[in-house]
Amino acid sequence: MNSIPDIIQSDFRAALLSGNKAHCSKTIQSLIDQNFTLEEIYEHLLKRTLYQVGELWEQNQISVATEHLASSIVENLLNELYLQLQPQQCNGKKAILASIPGELHQIGVKMVNDVLEAKGWETYFLGSNVPSNDLIRFAKGVKPDLFALSMSLYFNLPELMKLVDELRLHFPDTKVLIGGQGFTRGGTEITRRYSNFTYCSNLYELNNYLT
The missing domain is CATH 3.40.50.280 (Cobalamin-binding domain)
Incomplete structure (x- = not known):
C-alpha cells in the first residue's frame, strides 16, 4: 500500500476548491503513471480530500456552492478513471x-x-x-x-x-x-x-x- 504524499494531496485540494479541474485531472494521471492503484488513489487522494472538504463546509469555511463544485469535479474524475479500468473476467456475481x-x-x-x-x-x-x-x-x-x-x-x-x-x-x-x-x-x-x-x-x- 502506497501513501500519496501530503504535499500532493494538499495541492490537489487547493485545485479542487478553486475549481481547477484540469490540474486535478493532471494530478490523477501523474499518480497512475507512477503505478498507484485505483484503491490508493480513491482512498488517499479523493476520499481523504472530500472528507476534508466536508469538514470545511461544516465549519462554515467554504460555501455550499464550493462544496458542490468540489463534489462535481471528483465525480468527473471518477468517470475519467473508470475509462482506464481493466476489469477481470466476469465472475458471474x-x-x-x-x-x-x-x-x-x-x-x-x-x-x-x-x-x-x-x-x-x-x-x-x-x-x-x-x-x-x-x-x-x-x-x-x-x-x-x-x-x-x-x-x-x-x-x-x-x-x-x-x-x-x-x-x-x-x-x-x-x-x-x-x-x-x-x-x-x-x-x-x-x-x-x-x-x-x-x-x-x-x-x-x-x-x-x-x-
Whole structure:
C-alpha cells in the first residue's frame, strides 16, 4: 500500500476548491503513471480530500456552492478513471449499489461500484436517494448476490434501518455491505445484529471482504 504524499494531496485540494479541474485531472494521471492503484488513489487522494472538504463546509469555511463544485469535479474524475479500468473476467456475481433514501451523496458508493466492476462483478449502480420500494422492486428482477449501501450523514440512520427491515423481509439471505462517512458517528452495531450484514470503512476492507 502506497501513501500519496501530503504535499500532493494538499495541492490537489487547493485545485479542487478553486475549481481547477484540469490540474486535478493532471494530478490523477501523474499518480497512475507512477503505478498507484485505483484503491490508493480513491482512498488517499479523493476520499481523504472530500472528507476534508466536508469538514470545511461544516465549519462554515467554504460555501455550499464550493462544496458542490468540489463534489462535481471528483465525480468527473471518477468517470475519467473508470475509462482506464481493466476489469477481470466476469465472475458471474451481481451487485446492486445505492445511497439510502434521503441520502444525496453518491461518490463513495460509486467508488465501491468501480472496484467491484474491476474485480469482475456485474454491477447496477442506482445512485443517490433511491426510494426503498423502487430498490426492492428493481432487485427482485436482478436477484443480486450483494447489496452495497452508502450513508454519508448519520442523521439518515433511521432511513437505513427502515431499508434494512425491507431487505431482510424480501432478501433474507442476500449479503449486504454498508459504508460511508455517516458511520464514523455510529450505526455499525447493525452488523452484530444480522450475520449477513458487513461494514467496510475503506476499500482495503472491501478487498478483504471480496477475497
